[in-house]
Amino acid sequence: MKAAKTTLIAAAVAATAGLSLPAHAGTTLDAVLKKGFVQCGVSDGLPGFSYTDEKGQYKGIDVDVCRGVAAAVFGDASKVRFSPLTAKERFTAVQSGEVDVLSRNTTWTSSRDAGMGLSFTGVTYYDGQGFLVSTKIGVKSAKELDGASVCIQSGTTTELNLTDYFRANGMKYTPITYDKSDETVKALEAGRCDVLTSDQSQLYAQRIKLGNPADFIVLPEVISKEPLGPVVRQGDDEWFNIVRWTLFAMVNAEELGLTSGNVEEQAKTSANPDVRRLLGAEGEYGKDLKLQKDWALQIVKQVGNYGEMFERNVGMGSELKIARGQNALWNVGGLQYAPPVR
Amino acid sequence: MTTHTFKPSLPPPPMSVGPAAWIRANLFSNWFNSLLTFLAIYLIWILIPPVIKWAFIDADWNGTSRDACTSGGACWVFIKVRFSQFMYGFYPEHLRWRVDLTVLLAIAGSIPLFLKAMPKKLPYGLAFGLIYPIVAWVLLFGGMFGLAEVQTSQWGGLMLTLVIATVGIGGAMPLGILLALGRRSHMPAVRVICVTFIEFWRGVPLITVLFMSSVMLPLFLPEQMSFDKLLRALIAVMLFEAAYIAEVVRGGLQAIPKGQYEAAGAMGLGYWRMMGLVILPQALKLVIPGIVNTFIALFKDTSLVIIIGLFDLFNSIHQATVDPAWLGYATEGYVFAALVFWIFCFGMSRYSMHIERKLDRGHKR
Numbered sequence: 162m163k164a165a166k167t168t169l170i171a172a173a174v175a176a177t178a179g180l181s182l183p184a185h186a187g188t189t190l191d192a193v194l195k196k197g198f199v200q201c202g203v204s205d206g207l208p209g210f211s212y213t214d215e216k217g218q219y220k221g222i223d224v225d226v227c228r229g230v231a232a233a234v235f236g237d238a239s240k241v242r243f244s245p246l247t248a249k250e251r252f253t254a255v256q257s258g259e260v261d262v263l264s265r266n267t268t269w270t271s272s273r274d275a276g277m278g279l280s281f282t283g284v285t286y287y288d289g290q291g292f293l294v295s296t297k298i299g300v301k302s303a304k305e306l307d308g309a310s311v312c313i314q315s316g317t318t319t320e321l322n323l324t325d326y327f328r329a330n331g332m333k334y335t336p337i338t339y340d341k342s343d344e345t346v347k348a349l350e351a352g353r354c355d356v357l358t359s360d361q362s363q364l365y366a367q368r369i370k371l372g373n374p375a376d377f378i379v380l381p382e383v384i385s386k387e388p389l390g391p392v393v394r395q396g397d398d399e400w401f402n403i404v405r406w407t408l409f410a411m412v413n414a415e416e417l418g419l420t421s422g423n424v425e426e427q428a429k430t431s432a433n434p435d436v437r438r439l440l441g442a443e444g445e446y447g448k449d450l451k452l453q454k455d456w457a458l459q460i461v462k463q464v465g466n467y468g469e470m471f472e473r474n475v476g477m478g479s480e481l482k483i484a485r486g487q488n489a490l491w492n493v494g495g496l497q498y499a500p501p502v503r
Numbered sequence: 504m505t506t507h508t509f510k511p512s513l514p515p516p517p518m519s520v521g522p523a524a525w526i527r528a529n530l531f532s533n534w535f536n537s538l539l540t541f542l543a544i545y546l547i548w549i550l551i552p553p554v555i556k557w558a559f560i561d562a563d564w565n566g567t568s569r570d571a572c573t574s575g576g577a578c579w580v581f582i583k584v585r586f587s588q589f590m591y592g593f594y595p596e597h598l599r600w601r602v603d604l605t606v607l608l609a610i611a612g613s614i615p616l617f618l619k620a621m622p623k624k625l626p627y628g629l630a631f632g633l634i635y636p637i638v639a640w641v642l643l644f645g646g647m648f649g650l651a652e653v654q655t656s657q658w659g660g661l662m663l664t665l666v667i668a669t670v671g672i673g674g675a676m677p678l679g680i681l682l683a684l685g686r687r688s689h690m691p692a693v694r695v696i697c698v699t700f701i702e703f704w705r706g707v708p709l710i711t712v713l714f715m716s717s718v719m720l721p722l723f724l725p726e727q728m729s730f731d732k733l734l735r736a737l738i739a740v741m742l743f744e745a746a747y748i749a750e751v752v753r754g755g756l757q758a759i760p761k762g763q764y765e766a767a768g769a770m771g772l773g774y775w776r777m778m779g780l781v782i783l784p785q786a787l788k789l790v791i792p793g794i795v796n797t798f799i800a801l802f803k804d805t806s807l808v809i810i811i812g813l814f815d816l817f818n819s820i821h822q823a824t825v826d827p828a829w830l831g832y833a834t835e836g837y838v839f840a841a842l843v844f845w846i847f848c849f850g851m852s853r854y855s856m857h858i859e860r861k862l863d864r865g866h867k868r
């Protein structure tokens with residue numbers, strides 16, 4: 162009797178722990194169309210990625226991806242509602258269907274992609290760990306950091322990456338750990354350490370907090386891979402495709418020179434078959450995605466191409482002033498590459 | 504005939520009256536106290552002037568962007584620009600009058616309760632307590648009587664903090680009293696249920712309760728069925744605080760001598776009338792400090808809803824500090840949050856002292 166009871170409990174626990182993923186064949190798009198908006202999970206506040214401006218409008222690169230999805234599905238980028246999620250609740254929110262898309266600076270890893278019933282649809286931002294140093298010490302490359310004292314936030318993977326990097330390059334360092342990222346900034350400013358290490362996207366935000374940002378530079382080296390991308394539930398390929406191709410459409414648009422300003426005109430006048438296919442002037446490529454013919458046109462018109470989105474939120478058009486770097490298009494030395502629409 | 508006139512009395516020695524005497528008696532009565540005084544003066548000297556310099560003298564007050572903050576002190580422009588967001592969250596700007604009206608109604612409706620001459624206070628109070636929440640809900644959420652619907656995800660700022668705190672307080676108080684009575688009941692089933700409830704909710708941290716409500720609960724519910732996040736938080740806070748209130752009230756019940764119960768029984772009062780007319784009025788009066796203490800703790804605990812991504816006052820401020828346009832002004836934001844929380848908590852504590860004095864009957868020391 163006792164054994165039976167134990168088995169029962171074990172089964173219940175297993176069902177909970179395994180999060181018992183039911184099959185959701187093609188239901189998300191129908192549900193989204195029915196309720197009339199895309200429910201999108203974003204961060205509870207990360208400079209440049211998702212934050213709210215003075216008017217209470219959501220802004221940021223993660224937010225724009227969701228607007229893009231809404232533009233593709235409804236032809237109206239404003240038909241999206243945002244759920245701010247903490248790092249801990251984000252995956253549950255996708256698994257339980259509370260949000261349709263999770264666009265929350267989430268690193269694409271094998272365990273998350275394969276082990277949690279989630280699917281990453283692409284990479285919105287290639288992030289990676291970098292170094293912020295004072296210009297006073299005259300270092301131009303991370304390879305010259307032998308013997309440096311490094312400010313670091315404790316309990317993060319950045320600590321492990323740092324150890325690996327210095328060991329691989331036969332260098333020594335003194336770690337100075339703090340609990341909060343704001344404390345590391347203060348420490349760097351006070352000269353308690355020579356270098357601050359964190360994800361590159363964070364370093365630029367931290368640099369603004371320094372008294373005189375111009376006295377500090379972000380070194381070019383990136384020592385870890387942190388591809389950030391949107392996440393959907395596993396098992397609904399139809400919805401997965403829509404989210405994936407939203408991003409691809411933005412990257413393709415940049416490659417083809419289409420911007421929010423010229424896209425409508427180009428849709429009418431362009432003779433370039435790639436442009437015509439992407440914007441729905443030729444062929445029925447929207448149909449394959451179960452979307453309207455002009456899905457990509459609406460994305461670019463209302464949200465912009467990838468480059469516009471990047472510059473506006475984190476690039477030169479923003480306070481962060483992050484260089485394109487790895488996030489440049491593939492044909493100018495970056496990693497952003499999208500398969501063609503045809 | 505000579506009239507005798509008294510000489511005017513001499514003034515007391517200068518060191519025994521006036522400020523000098525006070526200083527001597529209170530600050531320099533022996534070498535150890537003198538040492539402490541100097542230490543305190545030194546601490547004030549090194550701490551206060553920089554704070555004043557930062558917060559007032561060097562502060563920037565005017566402007567609309569971070570470019571206005573050049574003098575090196577506090578940048579109150581940041582608070583000014585974001586102020587309405589700190590108060591209302593994302594509540595649509597053209598509908599904010601509804602929030603104001605809700606607050607005004609609360610104030611106007613509770614004025615009669617403070618008037619001495621008001622007759623039939625109890626029925627009025629009960630009616631107000633039952634009707635007001637419904638009116639407030641209709642006003643804030645809308646969706647009926649031609650009012651546009653405002654999703655709870657758009658609620659935020661101080662408004663959300665107050666909603667959580669008032670619902671928590673309003674719900675926890677009656678529930679807590681019932682639980683306290685239940686725990687002292689002679690009926691085993693009622694007692695066991697109440698004890699289990701109280702011990703369960705007191706045994707887990709609020710943060711865990713909130714976390715469970717937002718992370719585990721959705722997994723057990725069927726697909727696409729999602730409870731409102733705010734509702735989950737409200738229920739969690741209410742049940743949690745009810746358990747604490749129950750124990751505070753039980754302390755009061757235990758302080759009432761057995762003779763009071765017996766006397767009430769001898770008068771022929773049944774259980775509910777005995778409790779309502781004799782025991783509870785005395786017991787609750789005794790535990791006012793404990794109850795208010797719990798409420799102040801609850802008010803401050805509301806900021807824990809940051810765990811489940813609700814934008815209360817604290818989280819709204821945190822959110823504003825990550826706007827790239829205002830990075831680096833977190834200190835100003837947190838100082839502002841502290842000030843607002845302090846005003847409310849201090850208000851509650853003064854009010855409780857007032858009530859204690861007003862209701863004091865014969866226990867005065």
